Amino acid sequence: MSFSSRVKDELSRVVPAARHCQIAETAALLGMCGTISADESGRYTLRIHTENVTVARKFFILLKEAFQVRSEIAVRQSHFSKKNRTYIVYVSDSEGTRRVLEAVKMISEDGEIGEDFARVRNIVLRQDCCRRSYIRGAFLAAGSISDPEKSYHYELVTSDPERADQLCTIISTFSIEAKIVVRKKYYVVYIKEGDQIRDMLGLMGADTALMDMENIRIVKDMRNSVNRQVNCETANINKTVSAAVRQLKDIEYIRDTKGLASLPVPLKQMAELRLNAPDAPLVQLGTMLEPPVGKSGVNHRLRRISEIAEKLRQEHGISPE
Template sequence: MSFSSKVKEELSRQLSPARHCQIAEIAAILSLCGRIQISENNRYRVKIHTENEAVARKYFTLLKKTFNIRIDVSIRQGIGNHKNRTCTVAVTHHEDAMRVLQAVKLIDPYGEIEENLSLAQNVVLMQNCCKRAFIRGAFLAAGSISDPEKFYHFEIACATEAKAKQIQGLILSMGIEAKIVLRKKYFVVYIKEGNLIVDILNVMEAPVALMELENIRILKEMRGSVNRQVNCETANINKTVSAAVKQMEDIIYIRDTAGFDSLPDNLREIAELRLARPEATLKELGEALDPPVGKSGVNHRLRKLGNMAELLRQERPDTET
């Protein structure tokens, strides 16, 4: 089961005790994946189609709990390249369909199909708890979350820009930044930051998925920190080795051309020590001197040897091998 399916399975079991929140969640599901059918004699039917059984189960439970009406459920097995099963949950009786549509404010007093997308005036979204329920229903109907082991991405796909802006506004009202992008024929509300996806899971009341995501984030951050430290240490080792190799080349060149007798005692001492201990760090070289010398002192002497070798190469270019 994908992470997205796990989240939807968890949300399908989360049922708000308040009727107004249940209505808000029904409104979101109908708005994102519902259909309203009107017969020739002006009779209404309301249905949703979904490939996710958890979503169908949640919608069925919400309708039963909120309205206690008759609901028809059918499952159709796909064929060919589309082998996923499609669940249809329908309210087929006109009176029951009207009760649902009136409660979720998808029909006006004159019987016209209409949706108020205003965040300030839509009575379905007056309370914060109802906003949470609406976001939860919208995600169940048309949302997805990527596998956090790979990357962070949360989205809700909307058929219209107005609906996308409504969802974005609801998420922003919870203090979470969300953006909109046009993808093919859908306006997609999305979140890409891991910490913000944690926040939206909290808004939708999915604590199990939230903890799983947090644990993955912690492990990824630890792995990233360890990798950065290893890379840094590797770079330092490479730098130290390269410096030591260059120092050895310079010292050998001085020995084979001018000879160590031409060097002052302190430079001759460090030159001989570096040849004897090519793998030693500057600190180890300094501690091996008598008397001991600090890293900066060792580095200063080796730099002087490097400068001398460079001068010798300029004076005797034909002797360099």
């Protein structure tokens, strides 16, 4: 099961105790993946279509808990794949359907069906707890989240630009910044920042998924820290080895052309030590001198030796490497 599926499975089992929160979540499910119809005699029906059985189960439970409405579930098998199924939860009872539509503000007093969730202070979304429930319902209906082992990405998909704007507005009330991108004919509300996705899991009520994500992030941070340290140490080792090789070449060139005896005594002593201890770090070389000198002193002497070798090469018409 994917991380996104695990999150939805957990959220499908979160049923808010307050009826107003149940109504908000029902409104999101209906708005994101529901259809409402009325026949010529004025009888209403509603249904949602989903490929996720956990979403169907959640809608079934909400209808029962919040409205005492009996619904039915049908399953359609795809003609192209035995694995793809569509779950349809529908209410054929006209009075029950009307009670639901009135509660989620999708029907006017004269019986006209419509939606207006774009109003800034919609009564369905007036409280924080209701907005949390609405986001949870929207995610169940049309959301996904990437595996935090691979990347950080949370999204809600809708075909309605006004609904996308409203989702961003609702999310922003929790100090979380969501953005919108158009993907073909859909409007995708997305979040890519790890800390904010963690906060989204928390406000939706996916506590287990939140802890799983935090554990993964801790391991990833530790792994990245170790990798950075190893890379830094490797770079330092490579730098030290390269410097030592260059120093040996300079010393050997002086030895083979003019002789180490031509160097001042401190530099001659340094050159002989480096030849005898080609792999020794500068600090160790300093302790081997008499009297001992610090790392900066060793580095200064080796740099002087390199300058002398370079001058000799120029005198002999040898180009620098």
